[in-house]
Amino acid sequence: MTDNSRNSPSSRPLQAEPPDTAASKRKRRFLLLGTLLFVVPLGLLLLLAVLAVENEPLVVETSLPSVDSAQRAKSLAKAVLEVLNSQRETTSISASQDDLNAVMTLVHRAVPRFSGRVRVSPWFLSLRLSIQLPPNPLGRYLNLQGELLPGTQGLHIGSMKTGRLDLPRRPAQALLRGVLNLGLGNGEGTALMNSVQSLDISAETVRVNLRSVPQLKQRLQRLQAKLSDIRDLTGTGDTHWDNSRVSAYYARLLELDQHLPATTPSSVADYLAPLFRLARDRSAGSNPIRENSAALLALAIFLGDYRFGKLAGVSLDPELRERRPQSRNVQLGGREDLRLHFIVSAGLKLLTDQGATAAIGEFKELLDAGRGGSGFSFIDLTADRAGIRFAEVCTGSAESARRLQERFSAPPAEELFFPIIADLPENITRAGFERQFGGVDSRRYRELVREIDRRIDQCPAYGGTP
16 A cells, blocks of 8 residues: 655645745835835825815906005005014014005016915904916916914914815914925024914904014025025026126226216117127127126116115126216106116016016006105106016027117117107006006006007017117
8 A cells, every 4th residue: 555645745844935036025025115105105295286286266366456555565565674674672563454465466466376365354364375387287276275363472373275185273383384494494484483472363454463583684684595596496597697797797887987978968778789789799609698688787787776786696896896877867768767767677577577577667656646656657667668678688589689789789779779758648646547547457558558568569679660
């Protein structure tokens, strides 16, 4: 009888798994774990993004900038500046619901993708924001809403919601603190939130009581540097200013200034033509956009405001820093104020965004229509818009930059870049502006602005025919 038990599977001795097979299994497990550690957080972030964005805005801006809203925004900005400059241990800022919404309206005018509304009640301040996003598959709008509660000890967030995602009070407060710290750096977000001593809310007014922030000046300087870094990272332009390049154009302006008569008025054209002829010569071995940008920045510092250099982070050569124009009697359209409107608007366009620059000019004219101003002036507005157009053509593309340089090879003339203005209305009072135009989105106002833009476009420097 044959013994089959020794050949059965149960009777065979267990064999050890080959080392290469065990290592392969461990490798697969680590690979799976690594994949999960990558995919799960990514999936959660994607889910949060889907919940955070929506296809419809929470806020639709319907209010129009007016003389009243401009004055309210100016008063609030002045109050904030006074607080920042105050040396007192504690101070406060008060604002009504209308004041805060006036700021929201003017910000929307400058940045159309942004809309916001504030509601003040005796129990809380409600803030609702909508930001239109670039095209993406998730949604068109980032909608944010939250509530600030009155309290005697610091800043208290009642609730926060982004899209369909609700955040409880404590996580919302921690998130706000973390975002501010991340954005501002060096614990500045914590310092900012800790500076709020208390928040008082009445029927339609909010009062923020603040402690003095230690080393406020240094903190603001760090914030300015941080914003400059953000501007460079986000590519508000690839212009990293070359100090020597800007200095070369500033030196040319000083040279021109010495040869122009100091006792009789000169024209902006007397400076522009030689300046851009120099830009044309330098562009033979350089980028015309960079040369034009440097020339325009030097002009903004020289005939606009020296603080443009600080805004751009430019340091002129030491021997040029203390030298100023011999005469400020430089005009455009026969007026010094139009020179400033034109050059300051061109400088702001160079350093910021066209929409914001146009809104600043409009804001200033609305203020002038109020008490104490010279009145709303479509002539001033024309100089603002012509300055914006000049900067746009000056730096828009290599082709337009070179074309502008060639335009200034002819003898200088204001008609080259500045339109006819004699028949445009100005010195319009607040009541007169509201009676004639209603607001800046009225049909009559928009028609007149279109006519101004048509005249500007007809100037040879911007592609029109002489």
